Amino acid sequence: MPGLSWPLLSLLLLWLLPLAASATHIVGGELDLQHKSGNTYSLTLNLYFDAIYGNSGAVRPTLLAGIFEKGTNKYIATVQMPKVSDSFVQYTSPACSIGSLSTRKLIYANNVIIDASVFNKPDGYYVAVENCCRNASIANIIAPGDAGQTYYLEFPAVVRNGQPFIDSTPQIFPPLSDYACRGELFYYDFGGQDPDGDSLAYDMVTPLNGHATPGNPDPGQAVAAPYSLVTWKAGLSTQNQIPGSPTLQVNARTGRLTVRASDLGLFVFGVRCSEYRNHVKIGETRRDFQLLVVNCPANQQPKLQVNVPGTAVPYRFGRDTLRLLPGGNRCLSIRYTDPDPGSVLTMTTRAVNFTGQLPTFTTRTSGTVHAAGQPDTLTATLCFPECTDTKGKVFLLDLIVADNGCSLPKHDTLRVAFTATQLPNVAPQLSSTFPPAPVPVSNANPAVVRIVIGQPYSATLLGTDSDNHALTLTAVGEGFDLAGAGMRFTAQNGAGRATATFVWAPDCGAVAASGTGEGLLVHFKLTETGPCLPLLQERVVRFIVDPVPEPKPFSPSNVITPNGDGYNDFFRMPDLPLDFCDRKFASIVIYSRWGQKVFKSDERGFQWGGQNSGGLYYYLVTYTDGRRFKGWVEVIP
Incomplete structure (x- = not known):
């Protein structure tokens, strides 16, 4: 049903009107401490304010939070928290709003430095803010107009076992601006989320009163615990805060509130959210709030x-x-x-x-x-x-x-x-003219294709599917671009069949890209579209570029007879290893037996006719990639 009828709303307003003069402002609130970076934390107080009957003059521009040691109640610091935000709390169903219930959310916040040299006590610490006063029309506690409110949270030391211990308090989900209907089940999610992934547990607690009074509604600096509690009216208690069947309760695991209220009125209640890490409690935060119970038009279940x-x-x-x-x-x-x-x-x-x-x-x-x-x-x-x-x-x-x-x-x-169940899907089949891969087939154990530089290599691939699903053949280089390496892959895709051709004529650029003999890995993939669980077939091929084969083994002559007869007059090396990309002939140097340099040339077609004297000479051949060939030659005049 979209709202309360006007006669019912009028009766509700008349019921609340005599209380308006004595009502003050506080609906509830909770503290929140969130780690930002290093030893900087953000301390926030969410204060919920009665926007209908609250005294706007009671809204303070700044509130003071006190920080204390939990084990000794020793005062540590005061944090000034200016008001940084003011907004309305939304109804779950805006169409159900009533003129007698409207809540504002006031946010007070500031950064605080929590240094390990100070905040290192094993028992941890607590933060408190005290304020006054509650709505005088609250029906379940004694003297509500004289009752103050203490917002409270606990947090652990920021160092544990000599190591940093970072913790942000759990953040309870948004507050309610709803009302409950008498005799109808009311539910609301007070469950929270924890930025650190700690486990959360919820229970009902009696709201804290504290030291603030109507005569001293703003005590300024909060004093240390213990804090007095509100006093329940006869028959009510922590586990029976709002009369009903069931009475107000919170799910210990989810934080979901439920109640089927039996009495009309405005009721205060408290919920605690405790956080645990490794099965050890490390902190808690409390939310103190109100719930208005009214008569509602009958609403039957769909x-x-x-x-x-x-x-x-x-x-x-x-x-x-x-x-x-x-x-x-x-x-x-x-x-x-x-x-x-x-x-x-x-x-x-x-x-x-x-x-x-x-x-x-x-x-x-x-x-x-x-x-x-x-x-x-x-x-x-x-x-x-x-x-x-x-x-x-x-x-x-x-x-x-x-x-x-x-x-x-x-x-x-x-x-x-x-x-x-879904239709079965037979895996597509992929065949190719690449050599078979070693068993077991894997990325670490691919097929190997050795290609001679400058000589083109080609292969074909065929993909088929008995289910006639659309097939697509692709090729992807591992860590390199196929086109950039000069590889060409052309595919003809279709339903039930796909073909492709791979062509490569490697050059020196491909040799440089392939590194030190590891080659280039290419993933050839056959994918299908249309089935619920597409199946993939893949062939991984490693391409290794080899130099042009040597015409014959390198075995230079080691004797020359420079006597002018036209036979064996010069020392030559026609069988030197061929130049291969960056591996090129650099020079030859010939030394006498006493280490004196007698000849040098950077031409691979050199010839040396001796030094007009016989004997042993030693040569050194170098290549641009660092390779060296040493030997000797004897000169016989």
């Missing part, structure tokens, strides 16, 4: 129904398990309605025990029932994707219909159990 596909039988969880088969009906027909006139209903889904793509609605998921020109029952179609595959497990899906009732929507949830 209803939804799903039929077993292909039948008129309603689906029942625990009795039926949907079995979704390839090519079969994978859609559910949903009918949903609400007894209340003019209800706006919305359908959603939620995965319970699986992740991945959810089924999708193919028809409208919201609409109005029992209104002029509108049907009494709405319908929706929910279809599971063809690629949904539970792999033999039973997946659970919640179908949820919610109305627009106030203060919070009512729901009907139907849990659906289902299994799903």
Whole structure:
């Protein structure tokens, strides 16, 4: 239902009016300490203020936070926190807003230095801010108008076992601006998130009173603990803060609040969020807040129904398990309605025990029932994707219909159990004229192709698929660009068949790119499109560039007879290793037996006719890549 009726709202305003004069301003609040960098932290107080009856003059531009040792209550420091933000807290359903309830969120913040030389006590520390006063109309504590409020958090030392210990306090989810309806289940998520990934636990606590009073509403510097507690009225306690069945409670794991309040009024309550690391409690933060309980128009629960596909039988969880088969009906027909006139209903889904793509609605998921020109029952179609595959497990899906009732929507949830399979997919096949790879085939054990520089190499690839899926052949260099290395890959892709040609005529640039004999790795991939789980085939080939083969082994002559007869008159080396890219002939130097240089040339076609005297001489041949050849030659006149 979209809101409270005007007569009911008028009665509510009249009920609160006598209390307005004595009401003050505080709705609740919590402290937050977040690590920024180094030893700098941001300390924040979120203060929630009654925007309807609160005294705007009570809003202070700056609040003071005190920091104390937890074990000894020793004062450590004071932090001045100026007001940096002022905004309204939003209703869960804005259409349900009422004129007597509006909350502002005031943020006070400043940076604080938490140095390991000071904050190193094993028991940790706490921060407190004191303020006054609470709304005088609070119904569950004694003398609420005289009750102060203490905002409180605990944090650990920033060094533990000699090592830095960084921690940010858990941040409780946004506060509520909603009201509860008497006799109706109220729920709200007070669960938080922890930036450090610490475990969080929640429990109900009695709100802290502290030392602030109406006569001294702004005590300035907070004093050390212990802090007095608010006093519950008779029959109420920490575990029974708001009368009801159930009374107000918080889920210890999720932080979700629930209550079905039995009494009208404004009720204060406290929730604590404790954080644990390695099963040891390291800190906590408290939220002190209020909940208004009013009479609301009756709002009945919406209803939804799903039929077993292909039948008129309603689906029942625990009795039926949907079995979704390839090519079969994978859609559910949903009918949903609400007894209340003019209800706006919305359908959603939620995965319970699986992740991945959810089924999708193919028809409208919201609409109005029992209104002029509108049907009494709405319908929706929910279809599971063809690629949904539970792999033999039973997946659970919640179908949820919610109305627009106030203060919070009512729901009907139907849990659906289902299994799903998809069409089998036969892997495509990839063949090529590359040499076979060693077994086992892997990136670290690829096929090897040795290519002589300057001589073109080509290979063909063929991909086929018995399922006739679209195939694509690609080639990717590992750490290099194929075109940049002079490689050419051309593919003709299609359904069920793909062919490709690889051509390469390596040059010296390719030799430089291939490094020190490791070669160039190329990944040839065959991929398919269309199936739910595309399968990939891959061939990895290592290309190694070799020099042009030597015409014959290098074995220079070691005797010359420079006597002018035209035979063996000169020392030559026609069989020197050939030049290969950056590996080129540099020079030859010939020395006498006494180490005197007698000849030098940088021409690989040199010739030396001796020194007009016989004997042994020694030569040194060098190449540009550092290779050296040494030997001797005898001159016989």
